[in-house]
Amino acid sequence: MDPLPTPQTQPGREGLAALLAQPRTALVGLDFDGTLAPIVPDPEQARAHPDAVPALAELAPKIASVAVITGRPAEVAVRYGGFDGVPGLEHLTVLGHYGAERWDAATRTLTAPAPHPGVAAVRAELPGLLERSGAGAGTWIEEKGRAVAVHTRRAADPQAAFEALRGPLTDLAARHGLIVEPGRLVLELRPPGMDKGVALLDHARAAGAGCVVYAGDDLGDLPAFAAVDELRKNGTPGLLVCSGSTEVTELAERADLVVDGPEGVVDLLRRLAAQLG
Known part of the structure; x- marks a missing residue:
């Protein structure tokens, strides 16, 4: 396995170092479309990269939590991701509709409020x-x-x-x-008041995360990037990863590390799992 890539910023390097030093306190947050799943013309045909679930199943037992944070309904993301019933993914949480819905792999239960x-x-x-x-x-x-x-x-x-x-x-x-x-x-x-930043902060606090990694690809991921920035200002190390595309450059400009789309994200997850032994 190749070595881990080096983040281009000092805060990013500190975030990665914190994850490697204390993985049991680490939260890895991931967008779905464009990050774990390639963008396709018909969103109903979107599916996780074929190596995404194996990579997550290898990494998840070694860290505190993995959270998929998506604008999709949680049940749809679980189905399109192939996350249900996978050994090793017991620490996975899917936060659908920007955190309004929650699916926990350990209990296979979905909680959701009434629609707006x-x-x-x-x-x-x-x-x-x-x-x-x-x-x-x-x-x-x-x-x-x-x-x-x-x-x-x-x-x-x-x-x-x-x-x-x-x-x-x-x-x-x-x-x-x-x-x-x-x-x-x-x-x-x-509805207002739902965004990936709020969802990520709430989950990080509930998990007692000592460091946070977040990977996304689109404008809807900017609030999650801002949440990691806020955590870093308050002493919690973090790493911002952009699943690169030519359609959205703003995330790449804000990221500590840019990878080549979902394939690059999956490769990073696998390298992290290998590094953690």
Whole structure:
């Protein structure tokens, strides 16, 4: 196994050193789409990288906790990830809908609050809005239970469709008490107060994490990056990893370590597990 890559920042190097020195206090947080699973044209066809579960099963018993933090429903992430019933993943938690839902591998139980009523209202209005906008051709709606998303990746000009819809969707969300979360050619309408930073901080505190690693690929991961920065300011070492892509550069600019997409993330997990013996 090749040696671990060296983070490009001093805080990142300190975070990695802390994990290696005291792995039993370490929390590893991971986004799903674009980080553990390659981005695909149809999100319903997304699946974890074939080596992701074996790598996680090798690493998880050696650290305090692994948390997959995603905008997807927790049950969907568990199913698409293939996480259920895997020996070695007993310390895995899936925080779905940005932490509103929680699935624990040890008990195989899912906990979730009631959905926000604004989601149903937005869902009913979206088809008409897309038709009126003129950006409807090639755009499509993804049902996410506690949120709803509009994808433009299949449009003739995906970026133009994304920009044309951003304002109207923001207005629609606001009328129903929701917010818009932009991503990689997708605009998600969801309740406020839910983000990956809040989910990561809550989980880190509950786990008593002595160091935190977080890997993500998209704008929705920026709050989790900010959460790690906050933890570091308060004395908890951390490492920020970007699952690199050409579609989102802001995360790469903020990261301590940039790897080559989900394959690079999986390779990093395997190297960490090997290093910990």
